[in-house]
Amino acid sequence: MAISRGSGTEIIRSAHFEDIDGATSIIIGEQHHIYTVLSIIVFANALGSGDDTARCYLLGYDSEATSGGSAENIYIFSQVMTSNATFVWNDKFSFNGFEPVAFTGPLSTAAEQNAIADQGSAVSQHLQMTSGHADDSFEVHVTYIDQNNE
Numbered sequence: 001m002a003i004s005r006g007s008g009t010e011i012i013r014s015a016h017f018e019d020i021d022g023a024t025s026i027i028i029g030e031q032h033h034i035y036t037v038l039s040i041i042v043f044a045n046a047l048g049s050g051d052d053t054a055r056c057y058l059l060g061y062d063s064e065a066t067s068g069g070s071a072e073n074i075y076i077f078s079q080v081m082t083s084n085a086t087f088v089w090n091d092k093f094s095f096n097g098f099e100p101v102a103f104t105g106p107l108s109t110a111a112e113q114n115a116i117a118d119q120g121s122a123v124s125q126h127l128q129m130t131s132g133h134a135d136d137s138f139e140v141h142v143t144y145i146d147q148n149n150e
Helices: 110-118
Strands: 010-020 024-028 033-046 053-062 069-080 086-089 093-096 126-131 137-148
Touching: 010 024, 010 033, 010 126, 024 033, 024 137, 033 053, 033 126, 053 093, 069 086, 126 137
Parallel strands: none
Antiparallel strands: 010 137, 024 126, 033 086, 033 093, 033 137, 053 069, 053 126
């Protein structure tokens, strides 16, 4: 039986990624969706020399930017890793699937706040993982709730 994904649904999703060694989207936003991340598990499969760091960030709208902050890197965590170590991020946070129609920041009115919630632009937001060094290799598991508000 297929999972119902229509308007008004809320489903738990998960995704698994092997050998992340560069910027990788682990959640790709859809318009009028809200994503609540429950956990991200990172395993250091192999590490190169240098900056052995797992980083998670939202590629999305910066509500502080004075010139419209589309597709900005907004960091959630940065964790130094050792080989064969596991890091678990289990602080909950939510983000919208799409950016708002651009406004000049910083956020200062209820109308601008509503624009963020309305997700009226044509630009998808992405939750991404990356490594600090090209020779790093992380395995990542993400679990999240996808609320469809179309």
